Amino acid sequence: MIQAFSVKNYRGLRDFTIEPLDRVNLITGSNNVGKTALLEALYLNLATGTALNSNLEQGKRPSSTWINLFRGFKDVPFNLDNVSKWGWLFPGKDLTKDIELISKDEFDIHHVVDMYWRVENKSEGAAIPPGISLDDLSLFMDVKFQNNRRNTFIWKVQKNGHQPPQSPLVFDSIPLRLLFNSSSRDPGEDTKWFSTLADVGRQDEVVNTLKVIEPRLKNLAISTSDGPAMIYCDIGIGRRIPMSQMGEGMTRLLSLVLEITNASGGVVLIDEIENGLHHSVLTKVWTAIGDAARRSDTQIFATTHSWECIKSAHEAFLNSEIYDLRLHRIDRIGQDITAITYDQKTLDTSVEMSLEVR
Numbered sequence: 001m002i003q004a005f006s007v008k009n010y011r012g013l014r015d016f017t018i019e020p021l022d023r024v025n026l027i028t029g030s031n032n033v034g035k036t037a038l039l040e041a042l043y044l045n046l047a048t049g050t051a052l053n054s055n056l057e058q059g060k061r062p063s064s065t066w067i068n069l070f071r072g073f074k075d076v077p078f079n080l081d082n083v084s085k086w087g088w089l090f091p092g093k094d095l096t097k098d099i100e101l102i103s104k105d106e107f108d109i110h111h112v113v114d115m116y117w118r119v120e121n122k123s124e125g126a127a128i129p130p131g132i133s134l135d136d137l138s139l140f141m142d143v144k145f146q147n148n149r150r151n152t153f154i155w156k157v158q159k160n161g162h163q164p165p166q167s168p169l170v171f172d173s174i175p176l177r178l179l180f181n182s183s184s185r186d187p188g189e190d191t192k193w194f195s196t197l198a199d200v201g202r203q204d205e206v207v208n209t210l211k212v213i214e215p216r217l218k219n220l221a222i223s224t225s226d227g228p229a230m231i232y233c234d235i236g237i238g239r240r241i242p243m244s245q246m247g248e249g250m251t252r253l254l255s256l257v258l259e260i261t262n263a264s265g266g267v268v269l270i271d272e273i274e275n276g277l278h279h280s281v282l283t284k285v286w287t288a289i290g291d292a293a294r295r296s297d298t299q300i301f302a303t304t305h306s307w308e309c310i311k312s313a314h315e316a317f318l319n320s321e322i323y324d325l326r327l328h329r330i331d332r333i334g335q336d337i338t339a340i341t342y343d344q345k346t347l348d349t350s351v352e353m354s355l356e357v358r
Helices: 035-047 053-059 064-069 083-089 187-197 202-208 250-262 279-296 308-320 344-352
Strands: 002-010 011-020 026-031 098-103 110-119 137-146 151-158 161-163 176-179 219-223 228-236 266-270 299-303 325-333 336-342
Touching: 002 035, 002 336, 011 035, 011 336, 026 035, 026 161, 026 202, 026 219, 026 308, 035 110, 035 176, 035 299, 176 250, 187 202, 187 219, 187 228, 187 250, 202 219, 202 250, 228 250, 250 266, 250 279, 279 299, 279 308, 308 325, 325 344, 336 344
Parallel strands: 026 299, 026 325, 176 266, 266 299
Antiparallel strands: 002 011, 002 098, 098 110, 110 137, 137 151, 151 161, 219 228, 325 336
């Protein structure tokens, strides 16, 4: 699992570190303070180098398009050399500021992603020469391992191609899933991921989790009887009904659990986790999320604006065998953005005294 994450010069995160991290990390803060930007930076750090290169070579949806989806844009054309597509990732669109994203895992291995603009085919040099045309610039991405014993170069990506790994040691790609604005989600995603679990006999894990909201649920199955393949549920009324008819809370929890379960050993990034969930079921939902994350050895980063969501998460983890939740509040202080981390003790005090931590 990731133990710490640092960002330099990504959007408004100019010199930002969030630590210590836990299995479930709930991120809060005021509007436009950088919560979604933090999820984007995590995604670029974890996906770039293996997933990004693979996507570019196979014509699949690349990292930049996923980043656009965080912001609500769909099917934006991808161009690695297009300043208009990538330039806004840099603070103030200042292309002289290099981006650095560093995650550190439990083995003290640092996964480093550097993003920087240079004259095409000339990545060496401290800066962009003055007066250079934007048409002459390429976006370079370097991905490295760093620890106490070695500093191993892995990938270099630029618009005219990708240099292959210069070492047999290649970054082990971890499962990485995203769950953001529900209106941007393809309904077929849940069907696909449930089918993947059912193929290996793990469908009961999902059923047992959904029972925290709908105790009548007996099982789930995929059917094409009414057209495209959809998930149907049996709640003991004599016939199965489409999951879409079970209400937004059930479909949202289903999406959450499927993403967590299918990211075994990896990371799930969730924007505005409370969307579609009534406050009365949030404690049960957090209990289900914690159980699913531990069962699948999945790490979660989720944003929220809701005080009810924070209190419900704290209550759920207090009642679980392991309290593996951290709350991180992001604040803007002048031009700087910082993170304040709450562990069980400090969050318990805040909840008891009704102190504002959003």
